Amino acid sequence: MTQRLHGIMAEFRTPEALMDGVKAAKRAGFTKLDAFSPFPLADLAKELDYRTSAIPWIALVAAVLGAGAQYGSQYWMNVVDYPLNVGGRPLHSWPAFIPSTLIVAILWAGVATLLGLLLILRLPRLHHPVFAVPGFERASEDRFFLCILSGDPLFETTAVRSFLETLSPEAVREVLACG
Amino acid sequence: MSSDAQAITSPVAEVPLSRRFGAIWWAALLASGALVLLLGYTLVSVSLLGVGVWGVNIPFVWGFDLINYAWWIGIANGASLFAAILVLRRHDLRTAVNRFSEGVAFFAVICAGIFPIFHLGRPWLFYWTFPYPATFQVWPQFRSTLTWDFWAISTHVIVTSLLWYVGLIPDLATLRDRARRRTTQTVYGVLALGWRGSVRHWAYHQRAYRLVAILVLPLILIMQSTVAFEFAVTLVPDWHETRQPLHFVATGLAQGLSIVLLVAVLLRWGLRIGRYIDEGDIDLLGKLVLASSLVSGYLYIDEFVFALLADRMAQEATLNRMTGDYAGLYWAAIVYSIVIPQLFWFRAARQSTVAGVFVGLSIGVGIWFDRFSIVVGGLQMDYLPSIWRNYSPTLVETGLFLGTIGLFAVLLLLFVRFLPVVSMFETRHDEHQEKSS
Numbered sequence: 001m002t003q004r005l006h007g008i009m010a011e012f013r014t015p016e017a018l019m020d021g022v023k024a025a026k027r028a029g030f031t032k033l034d035a036f037s038p039f040p041l042a043d044l045a046k047e048l049d050y051r052t053s054a055i056p057w058i059a060l061v062a063a064v065l066g067a068g069a070q071y072g073s074q075y076w077m078n079v080v081d082y083p084l085n086v087g088g089r090p091l092h093s094w095p096a097f098i099p100s101t102l103i104v105a106i107l108w109a110g111v112a113t114l115l116g117l118l119l120i121l122r123l124p125r126l127h128h129p130v131f132a133v134p135g136f137e138r139a140s141e142d143r144f145f146l147c148i149l150s151g152d153p154l155f156e157t158t159a160v161r162s163f164l165e166t167l168s169p170e171a172v173r174e175v176l177a178c179g
Numbered sequence: 180m181s182s183d184a185q186a187i188t189s190p191v192a193e194v195p196l197s198r199r200f201g202a203i204w205w206a207a208l209l210a211s212g213a214l215v216l217l218l219g220y221t222l223v224s225v226s227l228l229g230v231g232v233w234g235v236n237i238p239f240v241w242g243f244d245l246i247n248y249a250w251w252i253g254i255a256n257g258a259s260l261f262a263a264i265l266v267l268r269r270h271d272l273r274t275a276v277n278r279f280s281e282g283v284a285f286f287a288v289i290c291a292g293i294f295p296i297f298h299l300g301r302p303w304l305f306y307w308t309f310p311y312p313a314t315f316q317v318w319p320q321f322r323s324t325l326t327w328d329f330w331a332i333s334t335h336v337i338v339t340s341l342l343w344y345v346g347l348i349p350d351l352a353t354l355r356d357r358a359r360r361r362t363t364q365t366v367y368g369v370l371a372l373g374w375r376g377s378v379r380h381w382a383y384h385q386r387a388y389r390l391v392a393i394l395v396l397p398l399i400l401i402m403q404s405t406v407a408f409e410f411a412v413t414l415v416p417d418w419h420e421t422r423q424p425l426h427f428v429a430t431g432l433a434q435g436l437s438i439v440l441l442v443a444v445l446l447r448w449g450l451r452i453g454r455y456i457d458e459g460d461i462d463l464l465g466k467l468v469l470a471s472s473l474v475s476g477y478l479y480i481d482e483f484v485f486a487l488l489a490d491r492m493a494q495e496a497t498l499n500r501m502t503g504d505y506a507g508l509y510w511a512a513i514v515y516s517i518v519i520p521q522l523f524w525f526r527a528a529r530q531s532t533v534a535g536v537f538v539g540l541s542i543g544v545g546i547w548f549d550r551f552s553i554v555v556g557g558l559q560m561d562y563l564p565s566i567w568r569n570y571s572p573t574l575v576e577t578g579l580f581l582g583t584i585g586l587f588a589v590l591l592l593l594f595v596r597f598l599p600v601v602s603m604f605e606t607r608h609d610e611h612q613e614k615s616s
Contacts, residue, residue, distance in 0.1 A: 015611065016615075034377055034378075034379070035377065035378040036375060036376045036377055036378065037376055037378055037381065038353070038376060038604060038607055039349075039381070039604040039605070039607040039608040039611065040378075040381040040382070040384070040385045040604070040608060041378055041381065042382075042385075044378050045378050045379070045381065045382035048378060048379070050378070050379050050382045050383075052382050052383050052386040055383060055386045055387050055390055056386075056390060059390055059394070070330075073310060074321040077310060077318035077319070077321070078318065078320065078321050078322065081318060082316070082317060082318045084320060086320070086322060089322065093322050096321060096322040097321055097322075099327040099330075099331075099401060099404075099405055099408070100321065100326065100327045100330040100331075102397070102401050103327070103330045103331050103334050103398065103401055103402070103405075104330055104334070106334060106338065106394050106397060106398045106401075107330070107333075107334040107337060107338065109394055110334075110337070110338040110341060110342075110391050110394050110398075111337065111338075111341065113387050113390050113391055113394075114341045114345055114387060114391065116387075117345070117383055117384065117387040118372070120383055121379075121380050121383060121384075123372045123373055123374065123380075124372035124373050125372070125373035126373060127373070128373060128375055130375055131375065137356035137357075138356070139356075139375065139376045140349070140352045140353040140355075140356045140374075140376055141353060141356065141357070142607075
């Protein structure tokens, strides 16, 4: 019995070749694609229609919540629960509450952005099928990979393989699913 | 971009992966390690015997402690601000110096954090500044600058380290993939969190990285202002001025840039990576250092003019800083942080390793004198003549300061040894841009 596939992967030497490959795959009707590159490729991300606007929203919501929590807790502690008269100054001295409110807003926004990033990317992750592909270690150096995933409605092993061959890649390899 | 991409960033990746490292590195590590031992010794003696081992006393309740805290925070903020601006401007220089600017900021803020914690006298109770429901039902007083400082320092440590780490993840993946030994592979593999370079991941990664860089900008300004507020909100005549935040932000930036320049020059020389931090980068950094020292100069003039316009007590207190017992510090600050950097008007000086080290150290020293002059010289003529006296640090305080320099150096040396000092993925990206344009 043949092992289940995660996808089929083609290796390219240049980002331009990868870009052409992605365009051709989209023209051929494939929708479940994954591309790998050793550095960010903004054009390709646009081509693959990745929307990253979740990130600023996470930051904004976290900042507002953090600022609210900090200002609110300062108010509650210093005005309601433990009012302390310091030289007759008003208990609710709002200007004095501002610095740490702003700082904590930034703290929440920063931490939420980075935790949110990891959550969206499903990282950390101990293993992924692509790591088993021979030569994939160069995806972090100088090679570019296009993977057509087995979840694609048009996925059919021999057809995908011959399609990828037409893109004149360095190599075409099967990516075995884990487990 | 082509198959020679591997060659492009190899030398950077080779450094952390090589099994042997030069004798100079070991010598430097030993020397700074000895200073870290000194740091441990002074911290233990402060913890066991109390802050009486320091020369602080009324009115000098801060002394060396706040001088050095403010100094390290200046370095941290200057370096962070610089790194964040580079990321946002998408400047070419970013690739070369961004990574270790963030590193410098992170290590400096660790050194800075030691001082306020041990200044508490009972450092193991530092968590009392955090608002938690304690059994004695007392809450921190948020109208005090010291609680602002608690949030500022902890936020700075967390945000700077996260920004630095997130930028490192793809490069850690490169190290994981290039490593040949099992342990190295495992360590870098765990640190890389399973990064696989998916284009979707890159898109999110870049967005998040830039967003956190944006957050760093206001953080640094608020943080440095918070340090300045610690002076400004007191009633001490020389300190009670609204110009303090500006003074601290501007001189801190000069200081941060000068330390970044110093490290850049040393890295270029020590790791022979002149191709990644090239002459143009060093030249530009030199110009920035020069410009920021001119801004500091402007603020010194501003300080003088403010003093002339202020009420009599404030005027006398400030003039006393310039002419009194501690006048040497004030003028040394001007010479070291403003006069000497004028060397950088000359291109040859900007591009010379020796001059880079010299000017970088000079500004660092100069701003340290400035902080000394403010913290100690500024307190000398308070309202009560009966408390007019002088302050000098004890050996323990000096040892503590030298110890933090050692700690900073150790962290920097370990960073240089085990992590890529230049962002490899950004270098690849830039090389590709250059080729395709």
